[in-house]
Amino acid sequence: QVQLQESGPGLVKPSETLSLTCTVSRGSISSYYWSWIRQSPGKGLEWIAYIHHSGSTNYNPSLKSRITISIDTSKNQFSLNLSYVAAADTAVYYCASSNSGRLDYWGQGAVVTVSS
Amino acid sequence: DIQMTQSPSSVSASVGDKVTITCRASQGINTLAWLQQKPGRAPKLLIYGASILQTGVPSRFSGSGSGTDFTLTISTLQPEDFATYYCQQAHTFPLTFGGGTKVEIK
Numbered sequence: 001q002v003q004l005q006e007s008g009p010g011l012v013k014p015s016e017t018l019s020l021t022c023t024v025s026r027g028s029i030s031s032y033y034w035s036w037i038r039q040s041p042g043k044g045l046e047w048i049a050y051i052h053h054s055g056s057t058n059y060n061p062s063l064k065s066r067i068t069i070s071i072d073t074s075k076n077q078f079s080l081n082l083s084y085v086a087a088a089d090t091a092v093y094y095c096a097s098s099n100s101g102r103l104d105y106w107g108q109g110a111v112v113t114v115s116s
Numbered sequence: 117d118i119q120m121t122q123s124p125s126s127v128s129a130s131v132g133d134k135v136t137i138t139c140r141a142s143q144g145i146n147t148l149a150w151l152q153q154k155p156g157r158a159p160k161l162l163i164y165g166a167s168i169l170q171t172g173v174p175s176r177f178s179g180s181g182s183g184t185d186f187t188l189t190i191s192t193l194q195p196e197d198f199a200t201y202y203c204q205q206a207h208t209f210p211l212t213f214g215g216g217t218k219v220e221i222k
Contacts, residue, residue, distance in 0.1 A: 035211075045202060045213040045216075047210050047212065047213070050209075058209050060209075060210040100164075101207070101209075101211060102204075103149070103159070103161060103204070104161055105161075106158035106159055106160070109158050
C-alpha cells in the first residue's frame with residue numbers, strides 16, 4: 001500500500017512561511033489526488049488542500065489566501081507552503097492520499113509549532 | 117461549509133459491548149467516511165461510502181445511513197478498538213470532519 005512521510009521544520013516563527021514536503025513511496029504520485037490536513041486541539045481535524053499530478057488544486061477557502069501547494073512527479077513528492085503563520089497554525093500536519101474525497105492513506109504527521 | 121456533528125463526544129464501554137456512534141451533517145450528503153485515531157497516531161480510514169469497509173478492517177465495524185444521519189457501529193468491542201472516531205463528509209469541498217467520539221474503557 002501507499003506510504004507517505006512528511007518532512008519539514010518543526011518550529012516556525014510568527015509571520016514566516018511554514019513549508020512541508022510529503023514523500024510518497026510504494027506507489028506513484030501520478031495516481032490519486034493528494035491532500036494536506038492538520039489537527040490542533042482547538043480546531044480538531046481541518047482539511048487544507050489537495051493537488052493532482054495534473055496540477056489541479058482545491059483549497060480550503062479559510063486558508064486559501066495563504067496556501068501554495070505544488071507537486072514534483074519526478075521526486076514523487078508534493079509540498080505545502082503556508083504563509084504569514086500565527087500561533088493558531090500550530091498543529092500536527094498530515095499528508096494523505098485522496099480518492100473520491102476519502103482519505104485512504106495518511107503519513108505519520110509532522111508537528112509544527114509557531115513561536116518566536 | 118458542511119458542518120458535521122458527532123454524538124456522543126465520549127462513551128465508556130467494556131470489551132464485548134456494542135457501541136454506536138452517530139454523525140449528523142448540516143445538509144444532505146451523498147458520501148461519508150469514518151476514521152479511527154489512536155493516541156499519537158495518524159487517523160486511519162475504516163469506512164467510506166457510508167458503509168463500505170476499507171480493505172483489512174474487521175467486520176465488527178459497520179456503517180449505515182444516508183442524507184444527513186449516519187451511524188458507525190462496533191458490534192463486539194475489542195481491546196484494540198479503544199480510540200477516537202471521526203466522521204468526514206466527502207460530498208463537497210472543503211472536506212469537513214466531526215468533532216470526534218472517544219471510546220474509553222469502562
